[in-house]
């Protein structure tokens with residue numbers, strides 16, 4: 001992989017890219033003989049008949065078709081589980097300190113630890129949330145996740161990623177999405193890498209509508225970056241790990257899976273720098289719903305009710321007048337999982353650390369901790385820039401069930417609900433004589 005990578009830009013564009021000129025057929029997808037002796041393979045990420053606006057597929061022109069692989073054998077990765085989770089979910093507000101211990105002598109595949117999931121991996125509904133931590137590159141190993149599109153949210157260490165479509169580097173403050181079923185391999189140049197991972201079992205992530213905001217704003221299409229075609233020169237053997245229907249399998253390949261010389265289509269991995277998010281918020285009063293911060297959404301079949309919303313809380317100006325500025329106390333039909341990439345989150349100044357996470361499931365009451373409530377209720381409301389902060393939320397219409405391992409993890413902060421314990425009644429009846 002070269003260090004200065006080139007990217008194509010524009011969310012969901014129909015791209016064309018070739019590592020050797022002349023590798024792409026002109027005017028058709030599958031000529032009787034593809035150029036340069038390459039094999040043609042279609043990669044369908046939506047049903048053939050999905051409406052045109054949602055349809056995603058890519059044509060690969062590669063040295064060998066993907067069927068050239070050994071039989072599947074089972075592989076064990078016991079800490080990466082899938083929905084449905086068998087353990088009952090208490091409705092408690094939950095929070096965890098950063099996980100320790102999952103980045104020792106592991107590569108990415110073995111360094112994934114599941115946190116919570118919903119829906120059903122077999123029915124392609126819901127999400128699986130995990131944390132990864134690893135200190136080895138995936139030398140000679142590649143992975144396919146047939147269960148989900150994968151959203152990576154790194155909080156430590158740059159990822160150097162090879163995929164069938166080409167190479168990407170992803171640093172904290174950026175995100176990456178790899179389509180369901182695409183082969184990839186992750187290397188690191190630093191000592192370790194840690195981050196959050198959301199497996200989206202449902203409809204591929206897309207940009208949310210803008211409504212009356214107009215044609216620009218939020219995450220702009222042009223800021224999404226896709227790799228250019230690239231293939232691995234050395235044709236050494238690979239172990240390919242497949243996650244399929246919640247279980248893991250391995251095959252041996254006598255050649256590199258990264259042998260795509262050219263590709264054309266709109267289903268490809270992409271990355272996005274979260275600092276490019278054009279934040280739109282109130283310039284008058286009141287705290288709007290956090291849906292104004294949605295970067296990407298995976299719709300469900302109920303309009304406006306997402307399988308997954310990926311929402312960020314980035315640095316921004318806060319100017320709201322005569323307003324309680326932090327998030328309000330609330331109860332939400334949607335389930336909210338939150339993580340912190342860096343800095344401090346405005347609703348929780350203590351106990352919510354980068355690498356840590358919280359879960360407020362459907363209808364579980366939550367909101368600002370007592371100290372934040374007191375401070376914000378009495379603050380002088382000058383315009384203020386929120387710096388040193390980058391939190392995010394995976395929000396879903398389905399209840400998120402933590403794994404038994406996470407419910408009992410030493411990192412779970414069992415005293416978390418105590419952050420609201422001091423919120424006493426201040427009620428005074430003004431009409432009393």
Ligand SMILES: O=C(O)Cc1cc(O)ccc1O
Pocket residue numbers: 288289290326327328330332336347360366367393
């Ligand atoms: O619970 C949270 O901290 C996330 C959140 C933030 C916000 O600004 C409004 C609602 C909400 O759920």
Ligand SMILES: [Fe+2]
Pocket residue numbers: 330332336360366
């Ligand atoms: Fe919330």
